[in-house]
Structure formats: C-alpha cells, structure tokens
Amino acid sequence: MSFRIRAAVDSDLQHLYEMAKLTGGGFTNLPPDRRALTAKLERSHAAFARTGDGVEDELFVLVLENTQTGEVRGTCQIFTQVGQSWPFYSYRIGTLTQHSKELKRTFRADMLTLATDLEGASEVGGLFLHPGERAGGLGLLLARSRYLFIKAHRARFADRVLAELRGIIDEAGGSPFWDGLAGRFFGMNFQDADQFNAINGHQFIADLMPKHPIYTAMLSESARAAIGLPHPSGRAAMRMLENEGFAFENYIDIFDGGPTMTAKTDSVRAIADAREARVARVADDGGVASLVASGTLGDFRCAFGDVRVGEDGVGVGVTEGCAGSLGIGLGDAVLHVPRL
Template sequence: MLALRPVALSDLPQLRRLARERLLGVTSLVDDEDSLREKILDSLASFAKAEASQGPENYFFVLEDPDSGCLHGCSDILATAGFPEPFYSLRNRPFISSSRELDIQHGVPTLSLCHDLSEQTLLRSFHMDAALAGTPLAQLTSRARLLFIAAHPLRFADSCISEIVGYSTASGHSPFWEAVGQHFFDLPYAEAERLCALQGRGFLVELMPQYPIYIPMLAQPAQDCIGRIHPDAKEACDILVDEGFSPTQYVDLFDAGPTLQGRNHELRSIIQSRVATSYLAAQSGQGRPWLLSNDRLQGFRAIVAPLDEAPGDVTGLDHAMLQALQLEPGDPVRSIAL
C-alpha cells in the first residue's frame, strides 16, 4: 500500500530520478543534487516549525511503497508564493484605447509582467511515475496536499494557486518562449527553464520587458500557446479543476501555461473532508475508494483505500490501513471519497 509522507534526506537519490523524469516546465523539481538537498532541508525545517503561522515554508511530500522503500511520485506546497522575492506572472488583459474625435474605443489583448499572485499558497512539484498516471494514486499525490492544508489551516493562505505546464513540443521547443523570452535571453527554452529552477525568477524580471506585450503582434503559434496546457499536464490540471480550481487571467512567464486558483472555502478536499475516530475493522477490499490521512504535522501520512462503509462519526480501517497511516485504533482519521 503506497503512502504519501513528508520527504526525508535519505530520499535524495530517488528524488534525482524523479526529477530527471519530470515534465519539462516543472521548474520546482530540477535534477540537481544541491538544489534538491536544499529543498529537502527547507521542507524538514518547515515540518519542524512549531508555530502555526504562514510564512516562507515549503512542505514536500513523496509517494512511497513502504515495503520496498521505492518512491513513485512527489508534490509540495509553498506556503506563501513570493518569499523572498515577488512571484512573477504575466497578466492577460485588454489594453483599452479610445478616440473621442472618431468615437472609437478598442481593446487589444496584452500580457503584462506582474506579481499579483504573491502571498498566496502555491501547489507545485507534482510528478508521478508514468505507470501510475490515471490511477487513484495520482489523486492521492495531488489532493492529499489539500487534506494537509485542511488539517493545518493557519500555516497557509486563504487561497491556493497552481501553475500548469504550458505547451512545448516533444523536442523541447516552446513556441511562446521562442516568440517572447528568447529575444531577451538568447537561451533555448530548456536551458532557460533549468536556469530558473536553479536560480529563481529574479533574473527573468531583470531582462523581461516592463511594458505590455501586444498579443496580436505575436506569431500565431505563440498566440495559440497562451493558456494552453501541455498534453502530459492534463491530468494534473483535471484533478485541481475537479477540486474547485479555476483558470485565471495569469499565465506562466516561460511557456504561457495557465495558472489555476481556488479559494480554500470552495475546495472539495478542504471543505468536504471529515475527521472521525478510527477503529479496527476487517475490509473486503471491494468497497468505494477513499482518500485517508492523519492530521499530524511531521508524521503526516495519506493513502487511498477501499472502505466497505462510508465514514461517519467513526471510520473502520483494517490493520494494513492503520499501519500505513501510523494510527492506533481510536486515533482521528480524515477522509474524503474519490
């Protein structure tokens, strides 16, 4: 039974494999030992923080097979986007021009550099082994982050955002980057993406134009990329949309992939999950699948498991489920149906 748990420093070698296999454009997960080690250490410090307040913490989770110790996926939560520098995006909105003499008013769509999304909680670093795509374990790896937020609301903002990887070709070319970013950086998309992953977005802002980019002046392939999802990112997007996330007017600086946003009081795994008292009960294995988690901090665990009876004030779990969640009968367990 696979379980989602906080990352450990001993996971570093396997995380490098996951990072090598991740979708181009996931800049929060890069195949660099020093970067991943720092990410792990930051996460360990975040989980160890006793004060329940929102700050620059990141909470990094891995999907593990406890029997083999093999990792099959990962995801994380940045409690506050924009720490220590602003979180930059491109805002897609019309620029209105008018002429009183000609009685003409016209709106031209533009992209403008902004940091409107700073101070919101950012869901990122979602990656799964290809063999698990489309399974309930993908939902576990993504949605369990919201169960963690539900259990520790004071550590996070009142709304969450997530950047969905935008379109690029199989050979790693981004029509949007080639039409916009490459003119200012003279770097291929893949190299610029790696540089951002290692150094942050600050260098982008230093070189990106500070004035609006008029969308009709871009080549049509670049225009078509604005808000377009990479085919391999569709599942990550669909899971969040099912949760209650919606597209916004903001897109990514690199590939113009969409940014989704959801208010915590509207997200299904936060508002509909329920905490009940666990008890030991045999399960047939044929019941409806549920997402289950404990409400701990450093000891957080989450699984997918079939339950014969829907949780109420009490929730029956078999021995394997209790063990995977590191619970004893009588401990609280959080649940939501798939």
C-alpha cells in the same frame, strides 16, 4: 500494491533526482540538479520541524512510497506563501478596447502585463508520478493528499491557493511562448532559462524582463497559440484542479505561457469536504472509497482506503490495508474525504 504519501527525507534524494530526469523540461519545481533538490529537502525539513502556527515562507515536500518495496514513485510539493524571497511573477491577460469615430470601428487588443498579483498565496505544485505508475489513481492520491495536509495544518497556509500548470513544450524541449516573447530579451534558450530559474530563482526576471505591456498581436502565431494552454500531459491535472474548484483567471506562467489556476483555500473541494474522525473499527467490510490521512507534520501519512462512518457520525471503520499503510489503530484520529 500498497502506496502511501509521507514526508520526504534525505534518503529520498536519489529517487527524486531520477524522477526529475524524466520530467522532460519545463518542470521548475523538480529540477534534475542534486544541489537544488538537496536545498529543497533541507527547506522542507525545516518546515516539518517548526511546530508553531502562522503563515511563513515554507516548503513541504511529500513523496509517494510503495510500502511493499520502499521505493519512491512520485512526489508533490506545497509552498505556504509565494513571493516572499523574490517576486512571484505572472503575466495577466487583459484587453484594451479603443474606438475610432472616423472608421466607425472598435478595436480590441489582447495584452500581457507583468504582475505580482498572486504574491502571498499558497501554492500546490511539483507533482510528478513515475511513468510506470500512471494507473490506479495514484496521481489523484498525490494531488488530493496536499489538500488534506493543508486541512490538517490550516493555520500554516494562506486564504488563497494557486497551481501552475506546465505550458506547451515542443519535441525538442523548447517553448514556443518563450521563443516568441521572453527569449528575445534574455539571450538564452528556454531550457537554459528554465534550469537557471529552478536553481537560482526569479530575480533575473525582475532584472531583465520589460515592464511594459505586450500586445499579443506582435507575437508569433505559435507563441499566441500557446497562451494559457497546458502541456498535453497536464490536461488531466487541469481537470482535477477544476474538479476541486480551481479556475483559470487569466494568469499565465512567464516562461512557457501555461495556465495558473487559483481558488480560495477553504473552498477547495477536498478541504471543504474532509472530515475528522476516530478509528472505531479496522476491518475489510466495505465502505466509501476514500483518501485517509493521519498524523501531523513529519508524521503525516495519506493512503487510499474504504471508510465506513459509524451511526454516531464520529467513529469510522477503515480497511486493514489502509490502517497498515498509515500505522493507525483503534482510537487514532484521521481525516477522510471521498476518493471521487
């Protein structure tokens, strides 16, 4: 089967809605709500339509399409600058050290402090792959295509990029971290708060969340154990982020306690290693297994393909299947990066 990444369009709404119902909760960027998904698509259309440079508060929604059937089997999102419409809150994990001369002991207490340190960064998120397609590296295609999109439109993105990983969710769809901390102040369970946030944004956090630091020792054991841990289904995503150069710098999600990974945009491996070239040959004669991207904005496409770099270092050969998926031919410009 052949798959490609492309810009989301209105007719993808039903596919997105069906995938959103499979996420199992705690997936704020892909809520199972048609109105919220429609608003995302409208915002994405506006971002694809703007041709000017400069960082603004925008959202790009991409989808994974089976080119043989036309079915959408995955999606991912890129936010150009978080924290512009409403504050982007995180908990920052810190340590308070105190010493008692009388007891001859030093006490160290871990604390969670509400912070907006990450405001202004770009964000890669909303990645979801249909359970029926979790083989063949399609998750990698979804994840790395976002970096090639950023590379192709570098002036539209910030110098820092983050990725939030979903935290621990129990079998009932609840969050131990939420129950042990924020849930005590909001009078609603995790599912209700998560849905409200996905549809209405973070402002209610600013209205109700206590602003003073929280000593983790005061939380339940289950809440403490969830701090900074990804959902089991997100462990592979965390490894992929680490391979790209992202690191956990003690920021966690305020809802489920999942880790927030950060990196300098130009240091992300796929962005730093991507190369521009012109197609000089279309043939199935081998090469390096790669991601290949073409086009800009709404015409952006990305797919797997073998790339053979020519002796001049400028022209490349690509496989016929890749060229067909991207709709490219001789002389067309592409970005390519090894698949890993």
